[in-house]
Amino acid sequence: MPFNKLQAQIQKTLLNTDEEVTQRLHQVCVLLKETVSYYDWVGFYFANHESKTLHLKTYVGEETNHTVIPFGKGICGQVAVSNSNFVVPDVKAQDNYIACSISVKAEIVIPIIKNGKNIGQIDIDSKTADPFSSEDERFLEWICEKVASIL
Numbered sequence: 001m002p003f004n005k006l007q008a009q010i011q012k013t014l015l016n017t018d019e020e021v022t023q024r025l026h027q028v029c030v031l032l033k034e035t036v037s038y039y040d041w042v043g044f045y046f047a048n049h050e051s052k053t054l055h056l057k058t059y060v061g062e063e064t065n066h067t068v069i070p071f072g073k074g075i076c077g078q079v080a081v082s083n084s085n086f087v088v089p090d091v092k093a094q095d096n097y098i099a100c101s102i103s104v105k106a107e108i109v110i111p112i113i114k115n116g117k118n119i120g121q122i123d124i125d126s127k128t129a130d131p132f133s134s135e136d137e138r139f140l141e142w143i144c145e146k147v148a149s150i151l
């Protein structure tokens with residue numbers, strides 16, 4: 001895994017105050033999708049706790065209709081309420097799943113926690129079956145911590 005090498009680039013990207021935060025997050029999506037062969041769609045959703053909905057801030061990959069997701073709905077919506085990582089090796093085995101593309105086989109969603117509050121998440125779809133390991137989880141948790149620290 002190229003995770004070690006990527007960490008330095010991601011850190012640099014996130015700390016680049018010459019760019020708006022959304023632009024920095026977008027660049028992280030691009031870096032991840034371009035570097036990790038089985039990351040096919042990478043996006044950041046952020047929570048609106050009043051309306052209990054997630055809002056897609058930026059992404060790379062196929063266009064999606066799911067720019068607003070109610071808490072509790074789909075993998076993303078479940079993470080908004082569970083505050084825990086959700087690794088899905090096979091999306092077909094999930095009842096509460098929102099399909100974005102029929103070619104997606106697996107998904108991983110990691111919450112972004114700031115000051116103890118679940119403020120959003122990184123969501124990654126893969127066209128490869130069962131591609132995610134605990135290494136992906138630790139790596140993406142690290143990214144979410146760094147994202148929280150710049151918000």
Ligand code: SME
Nearest residue numbers: 064074075076097098100
């Ligand atoms: N599959 C997600 C919806 C978002 S798309 O992956 C971009 C879900 O079930 O929450």
